[in-house]
Amino acid sequence: DIYAIEIYHDAQYSSWKVDWIEIIDDATNIYRFPFNRLMDKFSNDNKSRFFIQQDIGPVNSLPSKPFKQIKPYKKIGFATYTIQVKTGKQPNKVTDSTVFLQVKGENGNFADNLCSANSAFKNSIFEPDQLDTFYVMWPQLAKIISLQLLVQSEGIQPLWFCEYITIKDDQTDNHYKFIVNQLFDGSNPENRNLIRHLTVYPQNINRFQ
Incomplete structure (x- = not known):
């Protein structure tokens, strides 16, 4: 299996816009990244070398283990999405929890x-008072109806x-x-004062705030 790839260019004064990369092996397995x-030394990222995680493909329910690659939705196609997650100031420690999303749309769930996922290439995500950005490729969900969060941790x-x-x-x-x-507690399912999963519904907005 292919789990990640490295992509770079060495042109000193050139830029390169990459939407996505797809690898098909001899067994017709599809790996989408x-x-x-924009790969440009003078862009906001200021770098021309990146590591990209594999797109995990559609699943039917929130998993407790890492996803395995599944064939893409050929009929409805794929779309790119920009996800932003705002972590609160408290507790004042970086969580080691894994955060899963399940998005419900008019075309199905993902x-x-x-x-x-492919984040903004930071060393750490979900730090206190931090806004993290993720660039993902999902099936075309059409109108998004709800979002379910599941938080899991085996750490401290x-x-x-x-x-x-x-x-x-x-x-x-x-x-x-x-x-x-x-506030989520990813480790203790018996703690009724803190939760591990939640379903939320969107507000109507026209732009990021």
């Missing part, structure tokens, strides 16, 4: 693991406070904002 970035920092999540369909420019304002 979403990117949707689940993704944000911790293995399972707590995570999520303020909100925004999803932008890059093809239609439709934006969805999900107000969460919830």
